[in-house]
Amino acid sequence: MAAASKTSLSRVDATDDIETRILDGALIRFQKVGVKKTTVEDIAREAGVDRVTVYRRMGSRDDLVQAVVNREVGAVLEEISAIPERHDALADLVADMFVTVITRWRTNPLVERMLSVEPERVVMKLTADGGTTFAMSVTATAAALDRAVARGLLEPAPDMLTRAEIVCRVVHSMVLAPEGAVRLHTEAELSDFARTYLTPIVAG
Structure with missing residues (x-):
């Protein structure tokens, strides 16, 4: 049984390694x-696998684009998940989360x-094709707010998911249209901005 388990684990590790190499190659x-000038053959060559392996493991080039975007977003959201433990005040927490997301994006x-x-592709990935990444963002933000509740920084509320979504929609808007009447170029x-306008939304 032990030998069988080790074999199974090694196969999983090998699968993960191949998919990681493909995603790294695509990135x-x-x-x-850019995406438009990249072919599946280019990605396969970069990853050190054949074209069939890319299709079998990851799907089409569009599937790969989504997978790469999801991984990039996931890395930022993982960073967000650790932020609540660093703060003892809600405003500091909200500001840190907001600054982190915007600066990582930029x-x-x-x-x-x-x-x-390919700016049009970015717009598509954040709007018509952006349901998955947006849902990931809302879920991660809500989880961070739940941690804030657990640490006594925020009162529990039944609409916490809604508050998280409103904040994410503000961030989403600023990503799509970074220039506006309000100057938000520096981390300060x-x-x-986050302390003044987003913290009251989160606090309810």
Whole structure:
């Protein structure tokens, strides 16, 4: 039984390794030339696998784009999950979360590349095709707020998920339309905005 378990685990590890290599390869190609100029063959070559393996493991190029975007978003949301433990005041927590998400978005090499060569694809991934990533963001934000409740920074409320979604919609809007009447270029400006306008939404 022990030998069988080790074999099973090694197969899972091998599968994870192949998929990670494919996603890494796709990310490298997307950052270098954008999605439009990247083929599945390019990704396979970058990952050190054949084209059939890419299709079998990950699907089409569009499926790969979504998988890469989900992984990038997931990495930021994992970072968000640790933020509640760092603060003893709700305003500090909300500001840290907001600044982290916006700055990670602005400095992500994939996002920078896609915005420069394929802005229409970014818009599609955040609107018509963005249901999955938006749902991930709302769930992660709600979980962070639940941690704030558990730590006594926020009163429990039945509409916490709604509050999380409202905050995420504000962030979503600022990602899609970063320039507006309100100047939010520096981390200090982002922090002040979050403390003034987002904390009251979260507090209810």
